[in-house]
Amino acid sequence: MDIDLSFQAMTMTAKQFSEMSKNFIRETMVTTGAKKAIDKLTAPIWSWGQRNALYPLHFGIACCALEMAASSGARFDAERLGIIYRSSPRQSDVLLVNGWISAKIRPSLKALYEQMPAPKWVIAMGECSISGGPWYDAYNVIQGVDTFLPVDIYIPGCPPRPDALLDGFLKLNRKITAENRGSFLED
Numbered sequence: 001m002d003i004d005l006s007f008q009a010m011t012m013t014a015k016q017f018s019e020m021s022k023n024f025i026r027e028t029m030v031t032t033g034a035k036k037a038i039d040k041l042t043a044p045i046w047s048w049g050q051r052n053a054l055y056p057l058h059f060g061i062a063c064c065a066l067e068m069a070a071s072s073g074a075r076f077d078a079e080r081l082g083i084i085y086r087s088s089p090r091q092s093d094v095l096l097v098n099g100w101i102s103a104k105i106r107p108s109l110k111a112l113y114e115q116m117p118a119p120k121w122v123i124a125m126g127e128c129s130i131s132g133g134p135w136y137d138a139y140n141v142i143q144g145v146d147t148f149l150p151v152d153i154y155i156p157g158c159p160p161r162p163d164a165l166l167d168g169f170l171k172l173n174r175k176i177t178a179e180n181r182g183s184f185l186e187d
């Protein structure tokens with residue numbers, strides 16, 4: 001740190017000093033290549049943590065939501081796979097769309113997705129969320145959640161059984177493993 005910088009540091013607030021230190025560390029790590037090396041070593045650990053602790057939003061739209069509930073019962077026990085439903089979008093990383101999306105609910109669903117912190121994933125469960133299902137071409141039903149949100153996993157069926165839902169989560173698990181993302185410092 002040169003003299004100018006240390007003089008500046010003396011006149012800074014704690015917040016400004018912490019911001020400056022953070023930028024300094026980040027720039028040093030990027031220019032020396034240390035960030036790249038740490039990211040390579042730690043990405044599998046972030047990925048392991050992400051895929052083994054998926055927190056879907058506890059949000060039911062229609063009849064497929066009953067299968068979602070059944071998947072967490074004693075028989076299928078989704079919790080043993082680390083699938084724990086959370087009631088706030090700010091604590092969730094999976095949006096499980098489990099019913100038809102009417103034109104009226106679409107803005108609320110989009111708002112819920114936007115309130116979820118990244119990294120986040122979307123699962124389209126059942127024919128209604130994939131393509132409108134029995135309401136194909138209906139004027140007030142959106143013809144698939146992928147028309148306005150990025151879908152990672154599709155689970156067909158009307159309704160898909162709880163074991164199909166668990167299989168969808170296991171596929172998401174494999175997708176996260178393949179992506180192998182996560183970084184030590186923000187990109």
Ligand code: SF4
Pocket residue numbers: 062063064065098099100125126127128129133134157158159160
């Ligand atoms: S896919 Fe079938 S079971 Fe699921 S919400 Fe649509 S109509 Fe109901």
